[in-house]
Amino acid sequence: MSVTRRHVLARGGALGAGIAFSGALSELFTGTAAAQHLGHTGYGPLVPDPKGLLDLPKGFRYRVLSREGDPLRSGEGRVPSHHDGMTALPGRHGRVHLVRNHENRTNAKVPVPVVKGLTYDPAAKGGCTALTLDSGSHVRSERVALAGTAVNCAGGPTTWRTWLTCEENEERAGTGGYTKDHGFVFEVDPADPHRTGAVPLTAMGRFQHEAVAIDPRTGVVYETEDAFLKPFGLFYRFLPEKPLGGTGSLRAGGRLQAMRVPGVPDLSSIQETGACFDGVEWVDVPDPLATETPVRLQDYGPKGITRAQKLEGCYWGGRSVYFVSSYARSADGSAADHFGQVWRYDPAARRLTLVIVFGPNSDVRLPGESPDNICLAPSGGLMVCEDGNGAQHVFGVTRRGEVYALARNRQNTGTPEAPEWGEFAGVTFSPDGETMYVNCYTPGTTFAVRGPWRRPPAG
Template sequence: MSVTRRSLLAAGTIAFSGALGALFSGGSPASARAAARAGGGYGPLLPDPRGLLDLPAGFTYRVLSRAGEPLRSGEGAVPANCDGMAAFDAGGGRVRLVRNHENRATAALRVPAVPGLTYDPGALGGCTALELAADGRVTGERVALAGTAVNCAGGRTPWNTWLSCEETEDRAGSAGYTRDHGYVFEVDPARPHRSGAVPLTAMGRFAHEAVAVDPYRGVVYETEDAFVRPFGLFYRFLPERPLGGAGSLRAGGVLEALRVPGLADLAVVDEPGAQFPVEWVPVPDPSAAGTPIRHQDFGRGGITHAQKLEGCYWGGHGVHFVSSYARRGEGAPADHHGQVWFYDPRRARLRLDVLFGPAADVQLPGDSPDNICLAPDGGLMVCEDGGGAQYVFGVTAGGEVYPVARNADDIGGPGAPEWGEFAGVTFSPDGRTMYVNAYTPGTTFAVTGPWRR
């Protein structure tokens, strides 16, 4: 992102073209352009005297947890690399947060290996769970899953558990691992030992990023984060026991991958509002026993790939997912700085809703979108994972993009400033608090203020 455009964003709101109304309401691009503009944004970001998080006037933050500090459970230190996250209603105004830790084999602060919650003692990733009182105070913090690897994002289920995704395909015997990796794990934030550390193998073994569950049909959608060719796929998992509650996904099901006839790679689409009929093709070997799934033979017609498939969530009557970027220099057929796609299962159609800048337009929102979620006003929150300063952006359904937060914690050296990406943006069940992680140094924030409904 250019300095000029960052300056524009820091100063206030800007407008951009695209199908934002369609993104949130499922409507058409024409209805999106005709939507009344709500005047999004909360004003310019103000420098934080503490040098952690710049926010608009009227907003405040609380640091809930920081890597290296003691876990309140006494199980060890808060692990590093805070990534995907979700908030759950614990009753009486209380909230439970489940937070991923994207730890590789070289992580300095592992997720402590807790008996009954550890899949592979040689792996350093997993999840932690925070308990928050009605007034926002942290009253508990403990390990919820351990012994997993590169836990990037995930997604919540309609029965209030968290699906944590391993973004790796490493096998036992590599990187110090004693078991194969590349799976999804279910985490119960209220009772972690009930869910244990059981891989949901039928959902496939690949570099998982995020998932979204259809609350009406129980279908689970999954993104694959692959940045080298062949690029990742967009999947759906048809459970044997759809909407069966905690533990039901262990019963198995059928894994399929998306095919857009005649479209080998999503990167070539550059017109927001463009729509395509889709097909779903059974994955030949979900276990990837001999060949990674994206390398497998999907028969006549092939399969549709996309570079860096990341954020994924359910909204309205369909599922939204992100391609963080595409680069010709890395083998993509076209360049872009981020796409948001919408799949409508009722019509079996795929639509490009947002094309991010600056390649498309200097006034489009930030480059390399990653984790995304819906905001209380029905708009979109986007965690940026690009170069330079790092932002959480808001995007209104009326078509405005505005800065919500800027990471002010400079982790670079003298004369070479650097800021960690944001991840795991999510809102409390009542919509009054935004929770977000600074990946490095691992920090979890609670942001309160005059959020619009």
């Protein structure tokens, strides 16, 4: 990361940012409201929160749903640490199921409680919790949905209203104190966690998973791999034997493949937004379980494979899958430097397009150097969770590509002289689009934010 760039961001401009974004964004967004109001750059300046938790624009309000260390309403223990990826799924009678990851390692301050029938490896401290909310975002239940997994970072919702949670860890049994192999995807049913249990979806590969997205037409699952040191990660697709088969269908197996872009061994080498590559190829992964060699190190033939540093967010929009590279640093071995990219892959056309670039040659006031979780907003814009140093924000990006601050974390985990703020994660919207849910990673806090979401951002 560039300290100078971050200092400039913290000093000036982030709270009222109305800055042209470096990228071809129009294809990312849906919703007529945004299309009718291009040029507006936010919901106004952020108002300092007297409670010192979350700064929002005037007209927005938040409710704290859950905080690290508080008792779980189920009585199973305490709310675990490190709130990360999350989704909001529709429930019965207008209720909403929030499924929340906990990116806990073995030294976690508050581990996910061990629950019979929901625990994969008792030595692992990560997993998921599930909250059931009423139409007013009041918590009606909160319980463990999966335990005994490791470093649950992100994931993605299925079309049948479950959550795929991903382990960003590939340690083997007998290392790191673990009793089972890790690096898997697990399915979680928030309405009935015991229905899905704690069963790894082994055919989807064993590697440092980050996020997934499902093509709702074909059932193909796309997966990102977060590897920040060489060899860098790959972008995958999983072809299930039972596509769109509902809960448990992914256990039937399938074929894991890695993306190859002819002539592009490292995505960071591409710096111009709008750059397109046709004829994308998919190569079978020789050993998805990585029994001897990590998946990204396996032999993909004389043509090699395409890699990228820090592949993170992944989501489906329209007829394409979008995925994020949080940053690339030549000092780490990347072909070139950037502060974040968003790529679009169109399966029907077999075309890959670079649609957003975050610096380093763009305006220093743009959002931080590490875009992470991303989702679409009801107004037609994009919400980006910032994961860097210094002040941490949820930024909005309009359809035109203008950036504005939507929220700022005010929970100082450092000192007055050397303040620190935890990243945002898990941004998602309720099925009716009226509420944004987002996590503060540390101290683990889950917020529900209500406001004029259907109104396009205005200056």
